Amino acid sequence: MALSRLKINHVRNLQQVSLEDLQQVNVLFGRNGSGKTSVLESIHLLGMARSFRGSSIKSVIAHQEADCTVFGMVTHPSLSSAAAGAGLPLGVQRNRAGEVQIKVSGKTVRTVARLAEHFPLQVITADSFDLLTGSPGARRQYLDWGVFHVEHRFFYQWQRFQKCIKQRNKLLRRGKIADRELAVWTRDLTESGKAITAYRKAYFEVLTPRFSAIMARLAPSLTALELRFRQGWDKQLSYEAALQSSAAADLEQGYTHVGPQRADIRVMYNGHPAAETLSRGQQKLVVCGLKLAQGQLMSEVGKGTCTYLIDDLPSELDQQHSQLVCALLASMEAQVFITCVQRQDIESVWPETKELAMFHVEHGAVQRYSQL
Ligand SMILES: Nc1ncnc2c1ncn2[C@@H]1O[C@H](COP(=O)(O)OP(=O)(O)O)[C@@H](O)[C@H]1O
Ligand SMILES: [Mg+2]
Known part of the structure; x- marks a missing residue:
């Protein structure tokens, strides 16, 4: 299972963010406080309907807003390949009262398990x-x-x-x-x-x-x-x-x-x-x-495969060990979202054979970055 599209509304400093054509390896880079961890937080919300920091949902909803919503498309191995191209839509909404609304393929589901089974996530943060x-x-x-x-x-x-x-x-x-x-x-x-x-x-x-x-x-x-x-x-x-x-x-x-x-x-x-x-x-x-x-x-x-959310690996591990972790990730065919401050931080540790989709995060906006 891999995320191909993501729409974020009112998650921390991300007011409205839309990411299309997500790849196997996605790098989010930008200054401290730009919103990189908030993108990972949004993906986690989509798979688990809660924050990955174990903090209350109120801290995830953007200040001044009543609720936050994430919507995503995951490709599912049990669908035929033609249908898999379209993917399985998932949606999660949380409000300040703690209420949660989860939709899988347009239908409301009552347990987080029914959501999580479609989009397995592994998180590596501080x-x-x-x-x-x-x-x-x-x-x-x-x-x-x-x-x-x-x-x-x-x-x-x-x-x-x-x-x-x-x-x-x-x-x-x-x-x-x-x-x-x-x-x-x-x-x-x-x-x-x-x-x-x-x-x-x-x-x-x-x-x-x-x-x-x-x-x-x-x-x-x-x-x-x-x-x-x-x-x-x-x-x-x-x-x-x-x-x-x-x-x-x-x-x-x-x-x-x-x-x-x-x-x-x-x-x-x-x-x-x-x-x-x-x-x-x-x-x-x-x-x-x-x-x-x-x-x-x-x-x-x-x-199926799971999706890894990895926050600021280069500041947690030295260069040699970051390289080893990235090499293992690259060999696994899992989807990866990984954050860093400078894009070179990941470019320098990721195996060259795998292409990286780069996203620049700045003041709560996310732009696809291309060197061309
Ligand atoms: N509930 C919230 N509403 C609005 N902004 C928030 C909220 N929580 C945190 N922020 C702000 O969101 C910004 C981005 O945070 P974060 O995603 O952790 O940045 P990064 O990971 O890029 O360093 C920070 O400036 C933070 O102050
Ligand atoms: Mg961060």
């Missing part, structure tokens, strides 16, 4: 580099992105699990529960929890070798890197047994202690947590490796 040091929640989100895009049955079980755990925790908090009442939710929780974990494990197994291969190119000296999957309960126990052994604590403290809601990916280096051992620069490479591995895996299993 904030992404906290993945190793940050909360397990961010690493679960990372993992589940991959599972969601390669295994479409995952989402149903994930939704089911969310519902069960919410209900079960509500009961636990209330106290004075009839055993039968709790047992109903525990049974459903067990089933969906086991299904989610099986999907996550299977995905993790195929992701790990890709990650290792990519890291061997990005940081050959970090040979002792290892990824570990933690399912969220004692691996010696079945989920039923783990829930049973935590039943008393669950009742006493009013929430479910064990399960996929506690899963994590641990990145280890020489047997120690990479977050505590690696330098910040090395951690950034590991994060790039994790994100590149997911995109590569997605295209390898025939689920």
Whole structure:
């Protein structure tokens, strides 16, 4: 899936921007404060209906405006090639009240998942580099992105699990529960929890070798890197047994202690947590490796390609490592939107064989740049 056209209305300092004929590799260059990150933010809004900074939607809507809208055309592999030329229209509108309207092919859809499945996005920004040091929640989100895009049955079980755990925790908090009442939710929780974990494990197994291969190119000296999957309960126990052994604590403290809601990916280096051992620069490479591995895996299993939104890579990595990341991106056939201040910042690190579409961003306006 790749974005071929994009229309932006009222996203941060972008009042009305229209980008046509987008290419596989698109470079957005311009001074600080010109609106480059806002273009990435708009693309993220189109794929996920929210900001990529995790900030509130109000900060994304242009000051003085009631709402913001993005509209885009993505090419979809399941359409016939003639129809794919036309693409699949996506539209997202958000207003200050937090309401969201999502349209796929002109029809309103009710969940972000129904939008995201058509336009998988990977984001690499300054904030992404906290993945190793940050909360397990961010690493679960990372993992589940991959599972969601390669295994479409995952989402149903994930939704089911969310519902069960919410209900079960509500009961636990209330106290004075009839055993039968709790047992109903525990049974459903067990089933969906086991299904989610099986999907996550299977995905993790195929992701790990890709990650290792990519890291061997990005940081050959970090040979002792290892990824570990933690399912969220004692691996010696079945989920039923783990829930049973935590039943008393669950009742006493009013929430479910064990399960996929506690899963994590641990990145280890020489047997120690990479977050505590690696330098910040090395951690950034590991994060790039994790994100590149997911995109590569997605295209390898025939689920289409994802689109990378990469904010100011040259200021995050040194020249040599920027070059390596760009070479890997270029070899993946994924679509890329990448920002920098001077266009030479990317030109000097991108492999020469791939053509770059250049866009100059200035005071909230975006112009295609051509050297001719
Ligand atoms: N909600 C908003 N409404 C209007 N302008 C905004 C809003 N939020 C941020 N801006 C402005 O948008 C401009 C572009 O920001 P940004 O896209 O981050 O620039 P760049 O990435 O090119 O450095 C900044 O000058 C910023 O002050
Ligand atoms: Mg920026």
